[in-house]
Amino acid sequence: MATKCNIMTDSCCDFSPEEVEQAGITCLSFTYTEASKPDGGLSGVDDLFQSRSAHDFYSAIENGACPMTSQPSQMVYEEAFEKAIASGIPTVHFALSSGISGAYNGAVTALDRVREKHGGTLPTPIYVVDCLIGSTTQNLFIHAAIEKRDQGVTAEELVAWAEDARFHVHTIFMVDNLDALHRGGRIPKSVAVVGGLLDVKPLLTFNLDGSLAIMGMARGRRKAMRKMAEFYEDFHDSAYEGHVVAIGDADCVADGDSLARMLKPTEHELKVYRSSIGPTIGCHVGPGMYSCCFWGPDRRDDKYNDAKNKGKAAK
Structure with a gap:
């Protein structure tokens, strides 16, 4: 069955790199840093624990590290949306809850900028959904969205499902x-x-x-x-x-x-x-x-x- 839509989300979904690759989804990375420290302290890209193990990361926090987080930049969002447009397949981006992050608003702003670059109308539809959840909850949610995609739903149908399912x-x-x-x-x-x-x-x-x-x-x-x-x-x-x-x-x-x-x-x-x-x-x-x-x-x-x-x- 031909895929009718693609799925994009952020690194707060807590997938493993292997799960991302197997599912064929796009995962945009947050970053974290201790800006108050000259050497950056505990800093890095949320690459799903590829460059730093979970144990090493949490041990650093247990020993006093206090990193702060940043959502993907406007450039990261725009580049990802342009790739989605180039694929020719409608895409749904599921963003970490707007109740705890600016990621959803950042994605919407970036999509508006991309839409302007294309004269006000996207050649390939892209939708941004506020999950209103995050982390393990987002993990469960995205797994279900992948199943819906594999069953052949359209991007519009996936959005309609998501806007109700997030409350279940x-x-x-x-x-x-x-x-x-x-x-x-x-x-x-x-x-x-x-x-x-x-x-x-x-x-x-x-x-x-x-x-x-x-x-x-x-x-x-x-x-x-x-x-x-x-x-x-x-x-x-x-x-x-x-x-x-x-x-x-x-x-x-x-x-x-x-x-x-x-x-x-x-x-x-x-x-x-x-x-x-x-x-x-x-x-x-x-x-x-x-x-x-x-x-x-x-x-x-x-x-x-x-x-x-x-x-x-x-x-």
Whole structure:
């Protein structure tokens, strides 16, 4: 079957280089740097851990490195869009959530500039979608988009699917502390301070607008893992996009594998996508994070939110 559309995304999808090549997608790289240090400190391109291993990267952060991230430049976006136009195949670019990054707006601005260069109309259609999610959640989302592409959907159909499907992706992830997320402006200082004072493991998720929110606390990593498994059991819906879950970790592979084993008994047919949290997201969450992402009911639905809130109260 001839491909009717191509897929482009950014390095926050947490694919491995092998997965990118096998899937035949384009992945645009973020960068990270410690600009305050004369030698650049912990700096590099988010090349999906090709030039620096996950362990080396997170060890540097554990030892005090505090890199900041940058989205792909306008030149990178424009060059990628021009290549997509030259391919003659309509392309859909899935951008990291606008609630935590300027990547979506950067891609839209670059596409407008490319459109102007072509006289206001692109010879090959290109669409930019705000995922409103990122990292492990984006990993699950892009895997599903690739399946849709391989089933022969058009770019327009893929966009229509994505704009609804992004609200059916459910996320819960644990971080050791909230300092890095606050330092990067992803959560308010008041939230970070409360988490630190309580000496608990924060459990976070994505709001509908793509920003981050704390959905609970757990005393210790094992209790956090059990809460994540309970969240999956309560809200996953295999009828939506199949028996699949995505689990990511920031240099704590054993924890991610343990979580996967906890979920397996509930669904023997469960397919697990395992990923390593990449440098871009890793700069903001630090080592020790692990996440669980799956398909479920529409997060815009009041019935879902009522059920989730009742679950919180019960626990």
